[in-house]
Amino acid sequence: xxxxxxxxxxxxxxxxxxxxxxxxxxxxxxxxxxxxxxxxxxxxxxxxxxxxxxxxxxxxxxxxxxxxxxxxxxxxxxxxxxxxxxxxxxxxxxxxxxxxxxxxxxxxxxxxxxxxxxxxxxxxxxxxxxxxxxxxx
Amino acid sequence: xxxxxxxxxxxxxxxxxxxxxxxxxxxxxxxxxxxxxxxxxxxxxxxxxxxxxxxxxxxxxxxxxxxxxxxxxxxxxxxxxxxxxxxxxxxxxxxxxxxxxxxxxxxxxxxxxxxxxxxxxxxxxxxxxxxxxxxxx
Amino acid sequence: xxxxxxxxxxxxxxxxxxxxxxxxxxxxxxxxxxxxxxxxxxxxxxxxxxxxxxxxxxxxxxxxxxxxxxxxxxxxxxxxxxxxxxxxxxxxxxxxxxxxxxxxxxxxxxxxxxxxxxxxxxxxxxxxxxxxxxxxx
Amino acid sequence: xxxxxxxxxxxxxxxxxxxxxxxxxxxxxxxxxxxxxxxxxxxxxxxxxxxxxxxxxxxxxxxxxxxxxxxxxxxxxxxxxxxxxxxxxxxxxxxxxxxxxxxxxxxxxxxxxxxxxxxxxxxxxxxxxxxxxxxxx
Numbered sequence: 243x244x245x246x247x248x249x250x251x252x253x254x255x256x257x258x259x260x261x262x263x264x265x266x267x268x269x270x271x272x273x274x275x276x277x278x279x280x281x282x283x284x285x286x287x288x289x290x291x292x293x294x295x296x297x298x299x300x301x302x303x304x305x306x307x308x309x310x311x312x313x314x315x316x317x318x319x320x321x322x323x324x325x326x327x328x329x330x331x332x333x334x335x336x337x338x339x340x341x342x343x344x345x346x347x348x349x350x351x352x353x354x355x356x357x358x359x360x361x362x363x364x365x366x367x368x369x370x371x372x373x374x375x376x377x378x379x
Numbered sequence: 380x381x382x383x384x385x386x387x388x389x390x391x392x393x394x395x396x397x398x399x400x401x402x403x404x405x406x407x408x409x410x411x412x413x414x415x416x417x418x419x420x421x422x423x424x425x426x427x428x429x430x431x432x433x434x435x436x437x438x439x440x441x442x443x444x445x446x447x448x449x450x451x452x453x454x455x456x457x458x459x460x461x462x463x464x465x466x467x468x469x470x471x472x473x474x475x476x477x478x479x480x481x482x483x484x485x486x487x488x489x490x491x492x493x494x495x496x497x498x499x500x501x502x503x504x505x506x507x508x509x510x511x512x513x514x515x516x
Numbered sequence: 517x518x519x520x521x522x523x524x525x526x527x528x529x530x531x532x533x534x535x536x537x538x539x540x541x542x543x544x545x546x547x548x549x550x551x552x553x554x555x556x557x558x559x560x561x562x563x564x565x566x567x568x569x570x571x572x573x574x575x576x577x578x579x580x581x582x583x584x585x586x587x588x589x590x591x592x593x594x595x596x597x598x599x600x601x602x603x604x605x606x607x608x609x610x611x612x613x614x615x616x617x618x619x620x621x622x623x624x625x626x627x628x629x630x631x632x633x634x635x636x637x638x639x640x641x642x643x644x645x646x647x648x649x650x651x652x653x
Numbered sequence: 654x655x656x657x658x659x660x661x662x663x664x665x666x667x668x669x670x671x672x673x674x675x676x677x678x679x680x681x682x683x684x685x686x687x688x689x690x691x692x693x694x695x696x697x698x699x700x701x702x703x704x705x706x707x708x709x710x711x712x713x714x715x716x717x718x719x720x721x722x723x724x725x726x727x728x729x730x731x732x733x734x735x736x737x738x739x740x741x742x743x744x745x746x747x748x749x750x751x752x753x754x755x756x757x758x759x760x761x762x763x764x765x766x767x768x769x770x771x772x773x774x775x776x777x778x779x780x781x782x783x784x785x786x787x788x789x790x
Contacts, residue, residue, distance in 0.1 A: 254426040255426070257424075257425075257426040258424065258425050258426050258431065259421055259422050259423065259424045260422065260423045260424055260425060260430075260431040260433065260434065261431075262422070263400060263422045263423060284396055285396050285397065285399070285400045286396065286397045286400060287394075287395065287396045287397055288394075288395050288397060288441075289391040289392070289394040289395050289456075290456070290458075293397075294395065294397040294398075294437060294440075294441075295437075295440055295459045295462070296397065296433055296434075296436055296437025296438075296440055296441070297397065297433075297437075299433055299436045299437065299440075299462075300431060300432075300433025300434075300436065300437065301433075303431075303432055303433055303436075304431075304433070319426075319427070321427075321466070322432045322466055323465070323466055323625060323649065324463065324464065324465045324466065324598060324648075324649055325432065325436075325463070325464055326461065326462070326463035326464075326600060326737045326784060327461060327462055327463075328460070328461040328756070328764045328784060328785075328786065329458070329459055329460055329461065330756070330757045330764060331757075345739070345741070345782055346741045346742075346779065350624070351597060351651075353739045353741060353782070368757065371756055371764070371784065373737060373739060373782065373784045374598075374739075375597065375598055375649070375739065377625075460762060460786065461735060461785075461786055463600045463647060463737060465619070465620075465627045465647060465648075465649065467619070467620045467627060468620075482602070482604070482645055483604045483605075483642065487761070488734060488788075490602045490604060490645070492645075505620065508619055508627070508647065510600060510602060510645065510647045511602075511735075512602065512734065512735055512786070514762075528700040529700070531698075531699075531700040532698065532699050532700050532705065533695055533696050533697065533698045534696065534697045534698055534699060534704075534705040534707065534708065535705075536696070537674060537696045537697060558670055559670050559671065559673070559674045560670065560671045560674065561668075561669065561670045561671055562668075562669050562671060562715075563665040563666070563668040563669050563730075564730070564732075567671075568669065568671040568672075568711060568714075568715075569711075569714055569733045569736065570671065570707055570708075570710055570711025570712075570714055570715070571671065571707075571711075573707055573710045573711065573714075573736075574705060574706075574707025574708075574710070574711065575707075577705075577706055577707055577710075578699075578705075578707070593700075593701070595701075595740070596706045596740055597739070597740055598737065598738060598739045598740065599706065599710075599737070599738055600735065600736070600737035600738075601735060601736055601737075602734070602735045603732070603733055603734055603735065
């Protein structure tokens, strides 16, 4: 993959203060596939002690957005226009990892997906799946 | 409205460490309608300096969940099963407010919506709309 | 409302053979609001004898698309890019009516909603709600 | 696969008059995967001469519902509670095929997906992707 694109994604991610707030870091970047991981931590929980649905959403959304960006022109920026999440299991474990992927790259609109997992030891539990649209600007 | 339900929502909200992380507070509770507000702050931004789509999602999702809870039996807990967001405008302003509402209350599943606004002075900008499903457990 | 736009919508609707197949007709056109109605009939049912979810979806989608078209430039055409439906109640009754509405009109993308009702006598039952995105081309 | 389940799906499909109206037939049934196909025909089109988004939705929704049914108890019936579709390309070709799949089977709720293709000769074009929730009753 073009190092320019990798650097652009790293720089963009670093500007997302919200990702820092969640404790999230870029995990993997390849063409059409970007993953983001964060430790399960005490400040991202909902009322039952699991990670909030919004955490899975946010990580999945960012991972999917950067996956789209790998296939956009060098000068493009990416924004979410819409995103849907289905929650599959409670978000409990040691680490959350969101794997974004491109379903269909287009000129302006790119259709994306993301799968979010909670990891405990070497067990990976599928906790959420997202499907949505990114726009290049 | 029954004070028991109000107290239950306040106690549940207080257990959501993630809402504290976002700087969010309960703003209004009535039957079928709950709103949550948070100041726009430096630690919830995306790469362009607007609030992250995940913040609008998270606040809308929590507001909609509590709106659903106002119509559930006293002992019920509420969980999101799926939620979709359309982003309408960049999240810039002084305050974000998410207004959750019940579209159709059911025995197990409650269909909900939420509208999220960014407020600057006395200007209210509609930045996102959510539609999804809550389950009582 | 501009008669040119009304004529354009009527001509476009008349070209939709699928709407004819469903027995659907334009019911009402105003700026940002278009409704479509169809009799409940024997050839649009699912396995339990209710109208298929796809019928509510299709009518809601067309109604929302034409609602978007009322706010687009005169030469624009409209296409759905994504649409989500929540089913609220079984589609039983005499008539189905789908009411499309514009949530946020934009330059290229218009965010829309639709509510679908089943009517029995003078009773109107809310059977589905849609939220999605139209693109002008 | 259990012949009882196959027979149950075939009988259920045969009761869907709407599938007959679309010209749709069951194409393939296996555990967690059901596909439905229909010829592109003159009575299912939108205003530009492509198959209506509602046709891709309806076929994808039915395919996903039956995929869910393969994993439900013998006496269960299946209903869609919500479904989202992203349109990827215009629906033009000779045949439409919708491939439903189970993402996560649950006690009451099953999360499903579907991919819809338009086939011209031996070319398969991905025209839509769906993600939603089925409920057993």
